[in-house]
Amino acid sequence: QVQLVESGGGLVQAGGSLRLSCAASGRTFSSYAMGWFRQAPGKEREFVAAITWRGGSTYYANFVKGRFTISTENAKNTVYLQMNSLKPEDTAVYYCASQPAGLKIITGGYNYWGQGTQVTVSS
Numbered sequence: 467q468v469q470l471v472e473s474g475g476g477l478v479q480a481g482g483s484l485r486l487s488c489a490a491s492g493r494t495f496s497s498y499a500m501g502w503f504r505q506a507p508g509k510e511r512e513f514v515a516a517i518t519w520r521g522g523s524t525y526y527a528n529f530v531k532g533r534f535t536i537s538t539e540n541a542k543n544t545v546y547l548q549m550n551s552l553k554p555e556d557t558a559v560y561y562c563a564s565q566p567a568g569l570k571i572i573t574g575g576y577n578y579w580g581q582g583t584q585v586t587v588s589s
């Protein structure tokens with residue numbers, strides 16, 4: 467199994483920034499890519515961003531518009547989500563997730579999930 471622990475969430479004013487961290491442990495060799503998802507109250511979970519461990523290829527949801535940046539520190543088995551210019555509509559529980567090797571679709575197929583970290587953006 468791959469264990470994922472998110473941190474870095476909190477309360478921030480609109481226009482502010484937060485950096486989320488996701489520490490991976492366990493059988494991390496089985497992870498090809500890491501993704502960030504979010505779920506707002508009463509809404510469906512949605513894809514935010516993803517990155518591959520090896521090549522560092524990044525993928526973003528259309529709404530990011532350059533505001534969010536996903537990155538990794540491979541030696542620490544950690545993935546980050548730098549969130550700038552935050553908006554109230556970014557308020558959600560943010561989850562990191564692991565995708566096994568061999569998948570073509572970066573927005574789906576994740577098999578391990580963290581517990582989530584709350585991000586609240588006030589207006």
